[in-house]
Amino acid sequence: xxxxxxxxxxxxxxxxxxxxxxxxxxxxxxxxxxxxxxxxxxxxxxxxxxxxxxxxxxxxxxxxxxxxxxxxxxxxxxxxxxxxxxxxxxxxxxxxxxxxxxxxxxxxxxxxxxxxxxxxxxxxxxxxxxxxxxxxxxxxxxxxxxxxxxxxxxxxxxxxxxxxxxxxxxxxxxxxxxxxxxxxxxxxxxxxxxxxxxxxxxxxxxxxxxxxxxxxxxxxxxxxxxxxxxxxxxxxxxxxxxxxxxxxxxxxxxxxxxxxxxxxxxxxxxxxxxxxxxxxxxxxxxxxxxxxxxxxxxxxxxxxxxxxxxxxxxxxxxxxxxxxxxxxxxxxxxxxxxxxxxxxxxxxxxxxxxxxxxxxxxxxxxxxxxxxxxxxxxxxxxxxxxxxxxxxxxx
Numbered sequence: 001x002x003x004x005x006x007x008x009x010x011x012x013x014x015x016x017x018x019x020x021x022x023x024x025x026x027x028x029x030x031x032x033x034x035x036x037x038x039x040x041x042x043x044x045x046x047x048x049x050x051x052x053x054x055x056x057x058x059x060x061x062x063x064x065x066x067x068x069x070x071x072x073x074x075x076x077x078x079x080x081x082x083x084x085x086x087x088x089x090x091x092x093x094x095x096x097x098x099x100x101x102x103x104x105x106x107x108x109x110x111x112x113x114x115x116x117x118x119x120x121x122x123x124x125x126x127x128x129x130x131x132x133x134x135x136x137x138x139x140x141x142x143x144x145x146x147x148x149x150x151x152x153x154x155x156x157x158x159x160x161x162x163x164x165x166x167x168x169x170x171x172x173x174x175x176x177x178x179x180x181x182x183x184x185x186x187x188x189x190x191x192x193x194x195x196x197x198x199x200x201x202x203x204x205x206x207x208x209x210x211x212x213x214x215x216x217x218x219x220x221x222x223x224x225x226x227x228x229x230x231x232x233x234x235x236x237x238x239x240x241x242x243x244x245x246x247x248x249x250x251x252x253x254x255x256x257x258x259x260x261x262x263x264x265x266x267x268x269x270x271x272x273x274x275x276x277x278x279x280x281x282x283x284x285x286x287x288x289x290x291x292x293x294x295x296x297x298x299x300x301x302x303x304x305x306x307x308x309x310x311x312x313x314x315x316x317x318x319x320x321x322x323x324x325x326x327x328x329x330x331x332x333x334x335x336x337x338x339x340x341x342x343x344x345x346x347x348x349x350x351x352x353x354x355x356x357x358x359x360x361x362x363x364x365x366x367x368x369x370x371x372x373x374x375x376x377x378x379x380x381x382x383x384x385x386x387x388x389x390x391x392x393x394x395x
Contacts, residue, residue, distance in 0.1 A: 014047075014079035016132045020216055021274075022074040023365070027082040028090075028098050034362040037091070037098030042107030043081050048073055049108070050115035051133065054126060061130055068137050075136035083107065096359065143217035143238060163228040167192045167202040178250035179203060179232060180288070180344070183264050186332030191254065194336030195344055201248065203232050208264050212271045213372035220275055229271075235279075243278050251285050252351065254343065256330045257292040257305055269354060270372050273364075285354040290331055290343045297323040303342050305350070 026033045026040045033039070048070050055062050062068070083103065091099040119126040162168060165188070169177050179201045182188045188204025195202055210223045217238045220226050230237050234247040253268050255261030265287060272285055279285055291303035293310045297317045304310035310325065317323050328334060334342075343349050356364050370378040 013081070014077065016129050017076045017078055018132075019076045019078075020214055022077040023079075024077065025080045025362075026098075027080075028088050029084050030082070032362065033090075033096050033098055034359065035091075035097035038100055038104040039081060039083050039098050039107050042104040043079065043111055044070065044074065045104070045108045046111035047077070047115060050112045050119065051130075053112075053116055054119045055130070057120070058123075061127065062134060066134055066137055068133060069140070072133055072136040072140060076132060081107070139216055139218070143221075163203065163231050165204055165228070166232050167195075169199050169201045170197055171199045174247055175249050177201065177248045178252060179248040180252045180254045181205060181229065181268065182331070183255040183261055184330070184332060187254070187256070187330060190332060190334055190336050190339050191344065194338075194340035196340075200344065201232070203228065205229075205264075208260075209267050209271065211267055211372060212274050213368065214374055215274075217275065220271070226271060229268075233276075233279075235276075237275055241276070241278070243282065246279070246284065249284065250351075251279065252288050253286070254288040254290065254331070257290050257328070258330075266372075270368060272354075273368055280354055280356065283353055283355065287352040287354060288343055289350040289352065290328075290334075290339075292328060294326045294328070295323050296326075297321045 024036070024040055024043065026036055026043075028037075028039065051068075051073050055068075085100065085103065087100075089099045091097040119129075165185075167188075171177050176199050178199060180191055180195070180203070182191050182202055182204045185204050185206065188202055191202045191204075205225045205228075207225075209225045210220065212220055212226070221230070221237070232247070233251070235241060235243055235245045251272075253265045255265045269285070272280055289305045291305050292307075293304040295302040295304060295310065295313055295317075298321050302313045304313055314323055314325070331339065331343075341348060370382060
């Protein structure tokens with residue numbers, strides 16, 4: 001990791017890491033501004049100008065023909081910016097975005113001079129930073145080429161070149177169509193037989209998909225399972241993303257109601273969060289809640305998706321009736337008709353929409369980074385933090 005300090009006798013305020021994205025924390029008068037604003041934009045302007053000025057001053061510091069973007073310069077950046085102003089003006093209901101226009105040039109001027117001075121005084125570290133930036137530029141070009149290859153293969157007709165294992169629906173109206181991403185070929189077979197073919201499409205995935213928390217776009221596109229998801233959705237990814245081309249209004253993750261199923265759903269949500277975030281922001285991603293238990297009491301049949309729900313149902317059943325309880329080992333065990341009645345039927349099913357609440361974007365980013373990142377220590381801390389609340393551990 002290359003670091004630089006802004007100002008003398010102060011702790012490091014910014015640095016470049018190996019992470020594939022930037023992370024900037026900003027504050028105004030000690031208050032977190034999760035949505036950034038003019039002070040954050042001033043910081044970004046300053047870094048871009050300082051790096052480019054250094055390159056212009058030191059000929060040969062970057063290979064000829066290398067074109068750097070602002071995103072290349074900030075890839076892997078970790079920075080903290082805190083300012084104090086007399087009359088801050090915030091934008092939006094959550095008051096998390098600074099809107100003072102005079103702040104942007106002020107931050108730009110102060111930070112740019114400090115970063116330029118540091119770069120020139122620390123040539124070896126500065127060159128390490130430039131090496132990191134050049135690597136980001138090369139990765140961007142490689143990802144663009146890979147994405148362009150996918151785009152060239154994408155059909156003009158939305159029904160062509162879809163994944164072979166996708167059982168598509170007959171409707172072409174995206175507003176009424178929904179895609180179920182299903183765990184395993186066995187469950188996929190039951191879902192294909194039980195679905196309403198008019199508007200429900202099924203895409204089975206094999207095993208656990210790639211953890212994309214730290215994966216580049218190129219690596220994502222090289223993964224067969226995730227590449228199939230991108231092809232089925234039709235909206236592209238990366239620079240080619242266009243939500244208007246989305247082929248389904250609801251993308252529903254349908255996994256077994258056990259620990260493996262939860263893990264696969266978490267991996268997929270990480271993929272959508274990191275690489276197809278607008279689909280979450282616009283409310284297109286859902287989690288299905290298939291039943292884990294079937295409870296028969298007399299002529300009545302009940303369904304429960306957890307141990308707690310099963311216990312509540314059993315308590316409501318009259319004492320004279322002895323309920324018969326069966327547990328599903330997986331979706332593949334369900335008959336197609338049962339799967340439709342409990343999980344696919346829009347009138348009876350239970351779906352959870354994946355959303356990020358207002359004001360929780362920074363916390364969400366931290367949770368995803370802690371749980372899905374390379375640092376096992378943060379996950380261990382989370383396990384210690386929540387272990388007291390776990391009643392039953394499914395391994």
